[in-house]
Amino acid sequence: MTQVRVSITRKDGLSDPEGVATRRALLDLGYDVGEVHFGRIINLEVDDTDEASVRAAVTAMCERLLANPVIEDYSIEVLS
Amino acid sequence: MTQVRVSITRKDGLSDPEGVATRRALLDLGYDVGEVHFGRIINLEVDDTDEASVRAAVTAMCERLLANPVIEDYSIEVLS
Amino acid sequence: MTIGRRVAVIVFPGSNCERDVAYAMQLLGADPELVWHRETDLSEFDGVILPGGFAHGDYLRTGAIARFSPVMTEVERLADAGTPVLGICNGFQILCEAGLLPGALVANRDLKFICRPVHLRVESTDSVLTRAATVGDVLRIPLNSFEGNYVAPAPVLDDLENGGVVLRYSDADGSVSDAANPNGSLNNIAGIANGGGNVAGLMPHPERAIETVLGSTDGRILLESFVASLDRVTA
Amino acid sequence: MTTEAPAHIQLGMTDAEYDAVVDILGREPRPAELAMYSVMWSEHCSYKSSRAWLGRFPTEAPWVVVGPGENAGVVDLGDGWLAALRIESHNHPSFVEPFQGAATGVGGILRDIFTMGARPIAVWDPIRFGPLDDAHNRYLLDGVVSGIAHYGNAVGVPTLGGEIEFSERYSANPLVNVMALGILKQEQLVLSAASGEGNVAILLGASTGRDGIGGASILASASFDESSGAKRPSVQIGDPFEEKKLIEACLELYERGLVVGIQDLGAAGISCATSECAANGGVGMVVDLDDVPLREDDMNAGEILMSESQERMLAIVEPDDVDEVLELAEKWEINGAVIGTVTAGGTLEVRQHGEVVAEVPAASLSEDAPLYRRPAERPEALDRLWADPVDLPAGLDVGETLLRMLDDPAVGDRSWIYQQYDHQLFLNTVIEPGHDGSLLRIKGTTKGLAVSTDGNGRLCFMDPRRGGARIVYESALNVAVTGARPFAVVDNLNFGNPEKPEIMWQFIETIEGMSAACEALGVPVIGGNVSFYNETDGVDIFPTPVVGMLGFADPMPGHVPRLDQAEPGMEVWLIGPEDPTDFAGTTYSRVVLDHVGGRPSDVDHTIGPKVVDEAVRLAHAGVPVLHDISVGGAAVAVAEICFRSGCGARVDSDDWRTLLSAGPHRFLAVVPPGFDLEVTDVPARRIGTMGGNHIDFGRHGRVPLSLAADVWRNAIPRRMG
Numbered sequence A, B: 001m002t003q004v005r006v007s008i009t010r011k012d013g014l015s016d017p018e019g020v021a022t023r024r025a026l027l028d029l030g031y032d033v034g035e036v037h038f039g040r041i042i043n044l045e046v047d048d049t050d051e052a053s054v055r056a057a058v059t060a061m062c063e064r065l066l067a068n069p070v071i072e073d074y075s076i077e078v079l080s
Numbered sequence C: 001m002t003i004g005r006r007v008a009v010i011v012f013p014g015s016n017c018e019r020d021v022a023y024a025m026q027l028l029g030a031d032p033e034l035v036w037h038r039e040t041d042l043s044e045f046d047g048v049i050l051p052g053g054f055a056h057g058d059y060l061r062t063g064a065i066a067r068f069s070p071v072m073t074e075v076e077r078l079a080d081a082g083t084p085v086l087g088i089c090n091g092f093q094i095l096c097e098a099g100l101l102p103g104a105l106v107a108n109r110d111l112k113f114i115c116r117p118v119h120l121r122v123e124s125t126d127s128v129l130t131r132a133a134t135v136g137d138v139l140r141i142p143l144n145s146f147e148g149n150y151v152a153p154a155p156v157l158d159d160l161e162n163g164g165v166v167l168r169y170s171d172a173d174g175s176v177s178d179a180a181n182p183n184g185s186l187n188n189i190a191g192i193a194n195g196g197g198n199v200a201g202l203m204p205h206p207e208r209a210i211e212t213v214l215g216s217t218d219g220r221i222l223l224e225s226f227v228a229s230l231d232r233v234t235a
Numbered sequence D: 001m002t003t004e005a006p007a008h009i010q011l012g013m014t015d016a017e018y019d020a021v022v023d024i025l026g027r028e029p030r031p032a033e034l035a036m037y038s039v040m041w042s043e044h045c046s047y048k049s050s051r052a053w054l055g056r057f058p059t060e061a062p063w064v065v066v067g068p069g070e071n072a073g074v075v076d077l078g079d080g081w082l083a084a085l086r087i088e089s090h091n092h093p094s095f096v097e098p099f100q101g102a103a104t105g106v107g108g109i110l111r112d113i114f115t116m117g118a119r120p121i122a123v124w125d126p127i128r129f130g131p132l133d134d135a136h137n138r139y140l141l142d143g144v145v146s147g148i149a150h151y152g153n154a155v156g157v158p159t160l161g162g163e164i165e166f167s168e169r170y171s172a173n174p175l176v177n178v179m180a181l182g183i184l185k186q187e188q189l190v191l192s193a194a195s196g197e198g199n200v201a202i203l204l205g206a207s208t209g210r211d212g213i214g215g216a217s218i219l220a221s222a223s224f225d226e227s228s229g230a231k232r233p234s235v236q237i238g239d240p241f242e243e244k245k246l247i248e249a250c251l252e253l254y255e256r257g258l259v260v261g262i263q264d265l266g267a268a269g270i271s272c273a274t275s276e277c278a279a280n281g282g283v284g285m286v287v288d289l290d291d292v293p294l295r296e297d298d299m300n301a302g303e304i305l306m307s308e309s310q311e312r313m314l315a316i317v318e319p320d321d322v323d324e325v326l327e328l329a330e331k332w333e334i335n336g337a338v339i340g341t342v343t344a345g346g347t348l349e350v351r352q353h354g355e356v357v358a359e360v361p362a363a364s365l366s367e368d369a370p371l372y373r374r375p376a377e378r379p380e381a382l383d384r385l386w387a388d389p390v391d392l393p394a395g396l397d398v399g400e401t402l403l404r405m406l407d408d409p410a411v412g413d414r415s416w417i418y419q420q421y422d423h424q425l426f427l428n429t430v431i432e433p434g435h436d437g438s439l440l441r442i443k444g445t446t447k448g449l450a451v452s453t454d455g456n457g458r459l460c461f462m463d464p465r466r467g468g469a470r471i472v473y474e475s476a477l478n479v480a481v482t483g484a485r486p487f488a489v490v491d492n493l494n495f496g497n498p499e500k501p502e503i504m505w506q507f508i509e510t511i512e513g514m515s516a517a518c519e520a521l522g523v524p525v526i527g528g529n530v531s532f533y534n535e536t537d538g539v540d541i542f543p544t545p546v547v548g549m550l551g552f553a554d555p556m557p558g559h560v561p562r563l564d565q566a567e568p569g570m571e572v573w574l575i576g577p578e579d580p581t582d583f584a585g586t587t588y589s590r591v592v593l594d595h596v597g598g599r600p601s602d603v604d605h606t607i608g609p610k611v612v613d614e615a616v617r618l619a620h621a622g623v624p625v626l627h628d629i630s631v632g633g634a635a636v637a638v639a640e641i642c643f644r645s646g647c648g649a650r651v652d653s654d655d656w657r658t659l660l661s662a663g664p665h666r667f668l669a670v671v672p673p674g675f676d677l678e679v680t681d682v683p684a685r686r687i688g689t690m691g692g693n694h695i696d697f698g699r700h701g702r703v704p705l706s707l708a709a710d711v712w713r714n715a716i717p718r719r720m721g
């Protein structure tokens, strides 16, 4: 089993209501922050130990299911 | 401005219905995955360049607002 | 003679408006049938509705898992063949995820679920959802969603604005403004259609506005449009 | 060095309770057995401090099909239709984690309903928080409302109302009650009894994890203090999607006649469900924990038995039907696992890894639970409170006073809450939240069900007996103004620490007051819930009974009264007796004077039911607007009609006090000029006229309608941001 972390973020320029709301809340609490962007993490175990093929498989999962290419970017880290 | 990435995941042992549903969808699509767990990323710009003080500030933000310490763990990466 | 008007109302695990939609279809003279998402043959139907709800719990992204349900291949086939296909709320989200309609729906601007009636201005009658209406009509219809905020990359949006937008959030007088935008949708978009006009999706729930006793009948014109689009004449 | 307390003490049992277990078993309990008794005999599961008093409630009426004791009460609506109603509290879990606590509260109450064979069709959420000027209280309110919205909306059951109050008393102990209504056809009624030796127990739904181990006993049966943080891992995560599939699967099981009995898994999980099913059927059961689908595989027997993982049901099925049941589970994409067999005799035997880990008389877990008659004593402080009535001025600007009251979040527009809830799903909602009671139609019939939830902790604190009676009457009026007659009650008794005599006294007095009112109205109590130990650091909440009133209209009025149907020129009438001295517990004394004192007026069991009858009659007589008058007085009630109808009003009164006093049995009717109300049984007098751009109290002042409406609309949003 290989541990993989997929990070998915909203494409630049598309609205990110969670980011906007969180930034406002942080400013209200007195923290000096610039842009705030939300994303999600998906931690996966893949039944394969070859890094290249794991990466290929997870890329396919992202393209098909995990990310929405219309509005999201993703990145993949193979952890172990 | 310093770029910081906060990663928030559900504490061990708590159920993760979203992970379960996504795992099932991946299996249905023919991908051989083990456990799937969801988390959140918050990318922040902090108006400060000292790594230690940035880290301290973001830790405070996590404790107060960004993470829910009852059910979530968080980790902080100072990116630049 | 007219036969048919058979409407498949697709039921995904987690759908919850399927009975309401079927009730509305029946009231308007169509012949609805609930169809489980594992079904792979819809050739007996004259139209398809993807109802509201939380297919697959809305997990991952709203509509993301549902679009891979076995029935969706068939829905795509019918959509390509020109059959009327309507997505309401969660159904609209699924159609977007499936690429049958452009863009996507994300969390409401205020990050709160919104359940209240909104006003919609009819922008185009070139769709199975609006063909019986008149451009400029203002309808009062319940909105009920957390992820109703329509987004699309600029080129997609530009393309869509060439007649693909069928309903916009407006005020009671039909003026489209930020104040009348309940959820942050780009250009106040509430409902859209594909180029052929046979595939349409909207966030508000027309089936909740079909009887006086429930507070409004403004949803009828939209669903009547859809029903009228189903007519299939055979020799 | 301190020695660790014995296991039973750590599990919250007393020495005497432990000895009773030893007596029953004739030996020392095994660890898993001790765990089972500790949870099943906890306050939350056994009602050990309250059971002795709950028998006071009137529970009988010809239309009661299932009274208190089952998962939900059931009443007969005629023509083969039944309704199931149930209320529960999720107070402590919601304080620990407001979003998940409230969400799982909704999940739990829905299971109680579909366990009876009914499809859940609506939810209500009576809630209480500390004042909103405190950030943590805002966090709690926001989390609770989002949690209810998240679960209720996604599971696909509309939330049709609730109520809310604020007080410092709830700051460290918010209340989250949830009520659910279901409907079913007569033949679908199922009960939670296992019967038939050889029948099979099937666990349906989610996998079992370490959620909320000991949650019921620990969270709901003990007070909170500094160390409460350590209890946090017992938070449960709700999964409305799993529940939705479970609902559909169970309803299909019933439809196909595949279950003999069924029980939801709530507090105390598998141990509670198996022992109750067995005890109710007078049988035993053999359960093998190796067959339970687990989320984590290294769980011990006690953990599996005690787990409060959500979204699970235990169905008792005939052997021949097992395959069909499992296929159905597969179709709905939920787990289905055979975990046990019904046996003769009364023993619940639990095995794990080939060994017996528990072997107890099933009935002893529920029926042999301890019963306490805890000492009760009237608090002396009450005399001082009663001797300290509100100091009323001779005159008052009612317009300006009204503005201050409208800005109070317990008076202001509640749409910030209920617009986060789907309140239209199923196309039944005739009167949506934002009025008095909500009204649902039953499709295909002319019948309607009206529901209201009501409580008033402050009033009950000032006089629990009168307070208890008044909330019953208020709830009755709330459903009556939709044309429904009060039909059945469920109650949720939220109280402090029952080991304090004054709390027990409040409890007993409340039950007395509520019971008397129910009797006068002829309404049976068909179920309820008790939540004790609502105490943090020694401070108890206000005694907060909450009434859930089911009203029944058969038929519904042809034209149902609504708050938004008043028009300029219509007459405003006040129906019911005046009570200008009733200021204890009013919105005026709370918001304007910040005063808690005096004694609330008593109810009148002769006139009270007549006022309710008049409201029902007028609703059917075509009156466009009916609105009950609560502790805000006539002024607030008129203002609410004005806001909803978008039209001002002029109300005249010789005595300003009649505009702001409470008084238990009053409502407003707004009618076209000259409309003959034909009210003869109770007092009725015309107090004003709709119209204009002000809410105008004549010589007692006035306020512009738009300003008042703005203040009212923003009372909650401006605080919640």
Ligand SMILES: Nc1ncnc2c1ncn2[C@@H]1O[C@H](COP(=O)(O)OP(=O)(O)O)[C@@H](O)[C@H]1O
Pocket: D125, D126, D127, D160, D161, D162, D163, D164, D414, D417, D418, D432, D433, D434, D435, D436, D437, D438, D452, D453, D454, D478, D628, D630
């Ligand atoms: N917590 C809540 N959740 C949903 N709806 C609520 C809540 N609190 C109040 N409401 C709704 O707001 C309206 C007014 O509530 P309330 O003033 O408590 O009614 P009443 O005083 O007539 O009992 C009702 O329709 C009620 O259902």
Ligand SMILES: [Mg+2]
Pocket: D435, D436, D437, D478, D627, D628, D629, D630
């Ligand atoms: Mg009321």
